[in-house]
Amino acid sequence: MRISQDLASGILLVVxxxxxxxxxxxxxxxxxxxxxxxxxxxxxxxxxxxxxxxMVARAWAIASPPLQAKxxxxxxxxxxxxTAFGLLIETAGLVVSSLVLILMGAYAAEKFxxxxxxxxxxxxxAFSVLLx
Numbered sequence: 100m101r102i103s104q105d106l107a108s109g110i111l112l113v114v115x116x117x118x119x120x121x122x123x124x125x126x127x128x129x130x131x132x133x134x135x136x137x138x139x140x141x142x143x144x145x146x147x148x149x150x151x152x153x154m155v156a157r158a159w160a161i162a163s164p165p166l167q168a169k170x171x172x173x174x175x176x177x178x179x180x181x182t183a184f185g186l187l188i189e190t191a192g193l194v195v196s197s198l199v200l201i202l203m204g205a206y207a208a209e210k211f212x213x214x215x216x217x218x219x220x221x222x223x224x225a226f227s228v229l230l231x
Contacts, residue, residue, distance in 0.1 A: 101165040106158035111174070112151030119144030176207035193231065197224040 120141060129135025157163075180203035187196035198220050205216035 103158050103163040104166050104170070105154050105161075105163040107166045109151045109154030109156075109158060112147050112154060114151075116144045116147030116149075116151060119147065173207035173209075177204055180204045180207070193227060194224055197227050 123137045123140045123144070126137035126140075127135035128137045128141065180200050183203060184196045184200040187199060191199075201220040201223055202216055205211060205219060
C-alpha cells in the first residue's frame with residue numbers, strides 16, 4: 100500500500116496534537132470560571148488530533164495522490180524551523196529566533212532565493228519587534 104498525502108498529513112497532525120496534549124498534561128487545567136494555563140493548549144491540541152483523524156479517515160475513503168519524496172523536504176524544514184524557534188526564543192531572543200524561523204521556513208520553498216528571504220526575514224522580524 101502506498102502512503103497517500105492525506106494519510107501522511109493526518110498521521111502527522113495526530114502525532115503533533117497528541118504530543119501537545121502529552122507535553123502539557125502536568126499544567127493545571129483550571130475551571131470555566133478560573134481558566135488554567137493548560138486549557139487553551141489542550142483544546143487546540145485536541146482539535147488538531149480530530150482534524151488529523153478526519154484526514155486519516157478521508158484518506159481511506161477517497162483516493163488521494165501518493166506521497167512523493169520531494170514533499171518531505173518542505174515539511175521537515177518547517178517542522179525544524181518551529182523547533183529551532185522554540186529552542187532559541189528564551190536564550191537568543193526574539194530577533195535571532197525570528198530570523199532563524201523565517202529563513203529556515205523560506206528555505207523549504209521550491210523557489211528559494213537568499214536575497215528575497217533575507218529581505219522578508221528582516222521585515223517580518225522588525226514587525227514582530229514593533230508588535231511585541
